[in-house]
Amino acid sequence: GAVVSQHPSWVICKSGTSVKIECRSLDFQATTMFWYRQFPKQSLMLMATSNEGSKATYEQGVEKDKFLINHASLTLSTLTVTSAHPEDSSFYICSAGDNNQPQHFGDGTRLSIL
Amino acid sequence: EDKVVQSPLSLVVHEGDTVTLNCSYEVTNFRSLLWYKQEKKAPTFLFMLTSSGIEKKSGRLSSILDKKELFSILNITATQTGDSAVYLCAVGSGNTGKLIFGQGTTLQVKP
Numbered sequence: 001g002a003v004v005s006q007h008p009s010w011v012i013c014k015s016g017t018s019v020k021i022e023c024r025s026l027d028f029q030a031t032t033m034f035w036y037r038q039f040p041k042q043s044l045m046l047m048a049t050s051n052e053g054s055k056a057t058y059e060q061g062v063e064k065d066k067f068l069i070n071h072a073s074l075t076l077s078t079l080t081v082t083s084a085h086p087e088d089s090s091f092y093i094c095s096a097g098d099n100n101q102p103q104h105f106g107d108g109t110r111l112s113i114l
Numbered sequence: 115e116d117k118v119v120q121s122p123l124s125l126v127v128h129e130g131d132t133v134t135l136n137c138s139y140e141v142t143n144f145r146s147l148l149w150y151k152q153e154k155k156a157p158t159f160l161f162m163l164t165s166s167g168i169e170k171k172s173g174r175l176s177s178i179l180d181k182k183e184l185f186s187i188l189n190i191t192a193t194q195t196g197d198s199a200v201y202l203c204a205v206g207s208g209n210t211g212k213l214i215f216g217q218g219t220t221l222q223v224k225p
Contacts, residue, residue: 006156032210043202043215044157093156095213102148103206103213105156 006106023094120216137203
């Protein structure tokens with residue numbers, strides 16, 4: 001069964017709306033989770049590393065004020081896309097796993113901004 | 115700059131064919147190399163490789179890593195239409211579990 005749960009799977013909303021995506025590790029505690037973004041026919045691009053109890057580490061070119069990450073517990077990380085615009089439409093995927101195990105991915109969230 | 119390069123980018127074969135997918139990398143602080151299969155949703159895990167020369171096998175799929183030459187291959191024998199997908203190679207870097215992905219190889223298996 002799934003070891004990482006991501007919710008919601010699909011979001012359609014108006015421009016200017018803020019959208020929150022949740023990522024939960026189901027069978028283990030994850031001090032670190034990762035958020036990726038994938039455009040059509042492209043590979044996964046790491047956006048940020050979510051660290052439990054501390055600030056997220058963002059990759060170069062990713063706006064931290066635009067993509068807010070909160071990792072308040074060992075099983076939950078959230079990504080909030082603030083004031084989303086059509087160019088933010090994408091497939092967002094989270095992953096979790098400890099250093100000795102492969103990363104497991106959530107099912108992803110398809111975000112469409114009208 | 116860390117990078118992972120996959121080839122070919124796309125491949126069309128017929129059922130029963132054998133395919134070899136390639137992944138080369140230049141990554142500082144290498145920890146592991148992983149192969150994933152992606153269909154319509156998020157990637158599903160296939161293999162994790164950490165040591166050179168040890169083949170990992172699962173059914174018709176197998177993979178091996180060469181840490182000296184910095185590459186890995188994924189083999190699929192007797193391909194089936196259900197093997198059609200994007201195959202992603204990723205390299206784990208550092209102590210955090212961060213993965214750097216290649217562009218992916220799109221495999222289409224025709225009946």
